[in-house]
Amino acid sequence: MQPTTQSASHLGEFLAKRRVEMAARRSEIASAAGISANYYGAIERGSTTPPNSTLARIVSALGLGADEMKQLHELAALNRGLLKDDAGLPDEVSGLIADVRRAALAMPTRFVRELRTRIREISN
Incomplete structure (x- = not known):
């Protein structure tokens, strides 16, 4: 079983189905x-996206x-406003990237x- 589309609700739907x-x-x-x-119910409903560390524990609990x-990490990254390629980043870094994207137009050069x-x- 694999998620087929990449929207916020699909992370929760996938977890609930499993x-x-x-x-x-x-x-x-x-x-x-x-x-x-x-909290787990909120994740399944798609109203919150857990940090990667919590998602890893849920994946383990489900035996995925x-x-x-x-x-699932890619779906979570997309839910956080990141790119699929950012899925493996630590939570602090992915949060920083999301913050920068939201504030990009207001940042002085x-x-x-x-x-x-x-x-x-x-x-370096």
Whole structure:
């Protein structure tokens, strides 16, 4: 079973479908993932996107494979306003990228240049 389209609700729909196939209750999956049943329900409804670390625990609780995990990370990245290629980034970095995209038009050119310089200094 694989997600076929890439919208916010599909992450939750995929998780819910897999849970139902397992004949498991939300509370069982939530407990196994170390999160509340209410939070897990919000994820399944598509009203929130969990951080990658939480998503990994949910994937483990559902017994999903590496391919499904990769696809779910891509869906989560898209939900956060990132690109599919950003799916493997740490939560802090992906959050930074999403913030920069939202604020891009309001950023002064000088600030953007300084930020790029600092990033290049760190990465070299």
